Amino acid sequence: MKILICISNVPDTTTKIKFTNNNTTFDVAGVQWIINPWDELALTRAIELKETNAGTIENITVIHVGLNTSDPTIRKALAIGADKAIRINAEAKDSYFVAAQIAEFVKKEPFDVILCGIESSDYNGFSVGGMLSELLDYPSVSALSSLEIANAEIKLKRGIDGGHEVISIVTPFVGIVQKGIAKEARIPNMRGIMMAKAKPLQVVEPVLIDNFTEFVSFEYPKPKATCKKIDPENVKELINLLHNEAKVI
Amino acid sequence: MSILVFAENWDGKFKKQTFELVSYANSLAKLLNSSVVALSIGKVEDDELKKLGNYGATKILNVSDNRLNTLDNKAFTITIAQAAIKENANIIIFPHNITGKAIASRISVRLKAGLVTGVNGLPTSTDPFTIVKKSFTSKAFANIVIKTPVKIITLFQNAFGIIESPASPVIEAFAPEINDSDIKTIVKEVNKVTGKILLTDAEIVVSGGRGMKGPENWGAIEELAKLLNGATACSRPVSDEGWRSHEEHVGQTGKIIAPNIYFACGISGAIQHLGGVSSSKYIVAINKDPEAPIFEVADYGIVGDVQKILPEIINAVKELKS
Ligand SMILES: Cc1cc2nc3c(=O)[nH]c(=O)nc-3n(C[C@H](O)[C@H](O)[C@H](O)COP(=O)(O)OP(=O)(O)OC[C@H]3O[C@@H](n4cnc5c(N)ncnc54)[C@H](O)[C@@H]3O)c2cc1C
Ligand SMILES: Nc1ncnc2c1ncn2[C@@H]1O[C@H](COP(=O)(O)O)[C@@H](O)[C@H]1O
Numbered sequence: 398m399k400i401l402i403c404i405s406n407v408p409d410t411t412t413k414i415k416f417t418n419n420n421t422t423f424d425v426a427g428v429q430w431i432i433n434p435w436d437e438l439a440l441t442r443a444i445e446l447k448e449t450n451a452g453t454i455e456n457i458t459v460i461h462v463g464l465n466t467s468d469p470t471i472r473k474a475l476a477i478g479a480d481k482a483i484r485i486n487a488e489a490k491d492s493y494f495v496a497a498q499i500a501e502f503v504k505k506e507p508f509d510v511i512l513c514g515i516e517s518s519d520y521n522g523f524s525v526g527g528m529l530s531e532l533l534d535y536p537s538v539s540a541l542s543s544l545e546i547a548n549a550e551i552k553l554k555r556g557i558d559g560g561h562e563v564i565s566i567v568t569p570f571v572g573i574v575q576k577g578i579a580k581e582a583r584i585p586n587m588r589g590i591m592m593a594k595a596k597p598l599q600v601v602e603p604v605l606i607d608n609f610t611e612f613v614s615f616e617y618p619k620p621k622a623t624c625k626k627i628d629p630e631n632v633k634e635l636i637n638l639l640h641n642e643a644k645v646i
Numbered sequence: 647m648s649i650l651v652f653a654e655n656w657d658g659k660f661k662k663q664t665f666e667l668v669s670y671a672n673s674l675a676k677l678l679n680s681s682v683v684a685l686s687i688g689k690v691e692d693d694e695l696k697k698l699g700n701y702g703a704t705k706i707l708n709v710s711d712n713r714l715n716t717l718d719n720k721a722f723t724i725t726i727a728q729a730a731i732k733e734n735a736n737i738i739i740f741p742h743n744i745t746g747k748a749i750a751s752r753i754s755v756r757l758k759a760g761l762v763t764g765v766n767g768l769p770t771s772t773d774p775f776t777i778v779k780k781s782f783t784s785k786a787f788a789n790i791v792i793k794t795p796v797k798i799i800t801l802f803q804n805a806f807g808i809i810e811s812p813a814s815p816v817i818e819a820f821a822p823e824i825n826d827s828d829i830k831t832i833v834k835e836v837n838k839v840t841g842k843i844l845l846t847d848a849e850i851v852v853s854g855g856r857g858m859k860g861p862e863n864w865g866a867i868e869e870l871a872k873l874l875n876g877a878t879a880c881s882r883p884v885s886d887e888g889w890r891s892h893e894e895h896v897g898q899t900g901k902i903i904a905p906n907i908y909f910a911c912g913i914s915g916a917i918q919h920l921g922g923v924s925s926s927k928y929i930v931a932i933n934k935d936p937e938a939p940i941f942e943v944a945d946y947g948i949v950g951d952v953q954k955i956l957p958e959i960i961n962a963v964k965e966l967k968s
Contacts, residue, residue, distance in 0.1 A: 408782075410917065410918050410921075411917055411918075414782045414785040414786050416786070423782075434898075434899055435899075493754065493760070493761075496755070515747075518782070518783050519781070519782055520781050520782075520788070521764060521779070521781050522763060523742075523751065523763040523800070524747070524761055524763060525751075526751070527719065527747070527748055527749070527750070527751025527752045527755075528752070528754060530720075530752060531723065531751070531752040531754075531755035531756055536718070536719065536720055536830035536831060537719045537720070537748065537752065539719065539744060539747065540744045540748070542892070557744065557745075557836075558743065558744065558838070558847075559656075559838045559839045559840070559842065559845075560836070560837045560893065561837050561838070562716070562833050562834075562835065563833070563834045563835035563837075564832060564833055564834060565831075565832045565834055566830055566831055566832070567830065570830070573748065576892070576899045576900065608793075609754070609760030609761065609794050610760045610761070610762060610790050610791065610792050610793065611791045611793060612789070613789045614788075615781070615787065615788050615789070616778075616787040616788075618784070618785070618786065618787065618924070621942070624931070624944045624945060624946065624947045625945065625946050625947070626941075627947065627948045629948050629949060629950035629954075632955055632958035632959055633965070635930065635946055635962070636962040636963055636966055637962075639907065639928070639930070640966060643907075643945070645849075645850075645907050645927065645928055646850075646874065
């Protein structure tokens with residue numbers, strides 16, 4: 398069984414977001430880049446599965462659509478334990494563009510299990526996994542919080558409103574993961590970092606794809622009015638304000 | 647031309663969010679001189695279906711196919727895409743929740759229709775079709791143009807509101823053409839709470855963080871939530887510790903919510919936490935540390951010990967209600 402994990406390169410979660418060029422471009426100056434948190438969890442889960450199902454899972458590949466500025470993030474995925482990496486050499490324009498590039502690659506080199514994160518924490522598309530599955534005509538299961546593979550049988554748990562469902566599925570499929578898929582993301586150790594240098598990072602040229610959408614500009618959220626402090630000796634005042642001023646109770 | 651709304655139900659009843667979606671579609675229809683068609687999948691009684699007319703739906707397509715009683719992303723995609731073609735829909739609207747996002751992305755490819763997820767208002771221009779969405783995990787908004795003739799959006803919950811606009815809708819049975827082989831997901835087990843307000847649907851959310859000290863102190867959080875007809879939530883460390891279930895975790899890696907009031911009790915207000923709650927209309931913070939970052943985003947704050955303050959809030963609410 399071959400597993401493919403789509404990884405997105407995003408600003409560290411604590412980054413202060415700034416824009417330049419009249420608020421049309423995200424300012425990358427000084428930004429620390431990380432593997433999108435869900436993608437890192439998906440990768441961790443794939444490695445755990447490979448460790449416990451050595452016979453079944455033969456290879457874990459990560460794929461990324463982006464320029465060579467993403468290479469450190471891709472190397473980190475290799476250091477954590479992916480066997481191989483693919484980078485499609487194009488700037489990601491929108492979710493459809495990314496999904497279509499990955500789909501073209503997978504059509505030539507098939508995988509049994511393809512994992513994506515539920516969203517990337519920069520542009521919050523929530524889309525690549527679903528789009529990819531439709532482009533490949535694979536089934537997709539979203540909001541996975543558990544993925545078990547035993548004797549080539551696959552058991553998934555997916556989130557639904559107010560709970561979860563247990564699902565069985567056959568390969569190939571696209572799994573769109575949320576938190577819970579792995580407990581905590583793995584941190585690369587020294588040996589992993591050394592080994593990553595020798596692992597293949599294949600660069601593939603993109604195909605021509607028209608994007609469906611265009612990001613035209615960005616805005617900052619309106620600054621919040623300052624917090625009204627309520628005297629802890631007069632808690633009633635809070636409820637009074639919520640009732641009479643905010644009118645939400 | 648029409649605007650198609652995916653009218654999702656929960657155990658045969660429409661969610662509040664569905665009525666919001668129809669209201670939104672109706673306002674959009676007025677802008678574009680179009681009309682609203684709602685599509686319901688699953689077992690929903692006619693009386694319930696008719697409710698969609700209260701918010702402006704003039705036609706309701708009712709799909710009752712037993713193969714669609716549980717969610718299969720592909721089968722739902724086929725169904726909705728067929729309905730969109732039949733109704734000549736140029737805009738399709740989904741809720742910005744797990745199901746909505748999972749299907750909207752597939753339909754986007756099937757119909758070659760540009761998709762924008764998590765929008766929180768009407769388009770700022772209809773030509774070019776420009777719409778605002780949250781990005782960078784609520785740290786910014788992006789203005790996006792959809793370039794394709796058919797457009798798909800997912801609407802953030804509680805972003806638009808529910809607006810009554812009575813219409814007398816026609817209800818029409820709709821039978822999609824699906825092959826059994828299209829359905830690949832087999833649901834083995836369903837595990838969900840019923841009879842409780844969904845966290846993502848709740849108007850009031852009472853949430854606890856590490857400052858609550860332990861699961862044994864959650865009684866007051868639950869009591870306040872119940873009193874206000876709301877739901878309970880928690881910060882990530884709380885669910886990681888197993889004090890509360892993972893379903894309650896809000897934030898960047900958990901659920902993203904937008905209630906009218908968010909009570910943050912013993913929550914420091916880490917940036918990743920705020921990513922999930924910053925769209926709340928009002929944030930009330932209770933924290934013993936006056937420097938806690940949560941006060942920077944809160945509308946109302948009390949500096950004090952939650953164990954002491956929460957029971958007093960409960961009493962004040964009881965007084966107000968009586
Ligand atoms: C990639 C990533 C993703 C993350 N995603 C999320 C996420 O989705 N959601 C999330 O919540 N976190 C997330 N986190 C974790 C986040 O950074 C914080 O660690 C977390 O939100 C802190 O939770 P807390 O506020 O409950 O606890 P703490 O930060 O420990 O805060 C406890 C607060 O309680 C107050 N307090 C203590 N005792 C009392 C008392 N008796 N009365 C009143 N106040 C009291 C303290 O003053 C303090 O402010 C993420 C982190 C990373 C790195
Ligand atoms: N540039 C990219 N390269 C590879 N995979 C990506 C890229 N962008 C997004 N993805 C994948 O798609 C998921 C959802 O991203 P999005 O739809 O953009 O929010 C991410 O968690 C990744 O798994």
